[in-house]
Amino acid sequence: MEVLEAIRTRRSVRKYEKRSVPEEFVRKILEAGRWAPSASNAQPWSFIVLRDEGVRKEVARAATYGRFLAEAPLGIAVVVDPAASTHPVEDGAIATQNMLLAAHALGLGTCWIGSYGSSYEERVKEVLGIPEDKRLLSIISVGYPAESSKSTRRDLGELVFRDRYGKSG
Ligand SMILES: Cc1cc2nc3c(=O)[nH]c(=O)nc-3n(C[C@H](O)[C@H](O)[C@H](O)COP(=O)(O)O)c2cc1C
Structure with a gap:
C-alpha cells in the first residue's frame, strides 16, 4: 500500500478476528x-511483543481505555527511556504511528492505547516488568479487523493558515 493511501485509510480498530498475526508481519x-525518526537519532524506545493471552488480559484489566486488548491476538507496548532523549514522548509517538501504518498496510487493524501519564501507566508497567526509570508511552492492539470505523477529520480550511496564525487563505 502506498504511504499516502495508508495514512488516509487507517482507522482505529477495536474488534478483531480470532486468527493470530503471523510472526513475519510482527517483524x-x-x-x-x-x-522512526527520533531527536538526535537517540532511538530511546524498546518494544514488548504481547502474545501471551494471560499477559494481555492482565494489561487490559488495568488499562481502563484499552479493555479490547484482551480480545486482540497481539499487543505491542512501546517503552521509552526519558534519560536517553530530549524528546522521548515525540520519539515514542512517531514509532507508534509508524507501527500503526505498517500494520494497516499489511491488512491488520490496530488501536493506540494511550498510557503515558495515565492513571494506569504504573500498574501496566508493573505487569510488564518495566523498570521504574522507563515510561510506557503506548500499547498497540493488533489483529485482523472485525469492524470498520468511519472517523472523520476537520476540513483543511478550518485548520490551515497562511503566513500568520488566524489568517486563512
Ligand atoms: C495519543 C493517543 C491515545 C489514544 N488512546 C486511546 C485509548 O486509550 N483507547 C482507545 O480506544 N483509543 C485511543 N486512541 C485512538 C483515538 O481515539 C483515535 O485515533 C481517534 O478517535 C481517531 O480515530 P481513528 O484512529 O479511527 O482515525 C488514542 C489515540 C492517540 C493518538
Missing part, C-alpha cells in the same frame, strides 16, 4: 517502529 511492524 515488519517492529521494523517500521525501529526506522
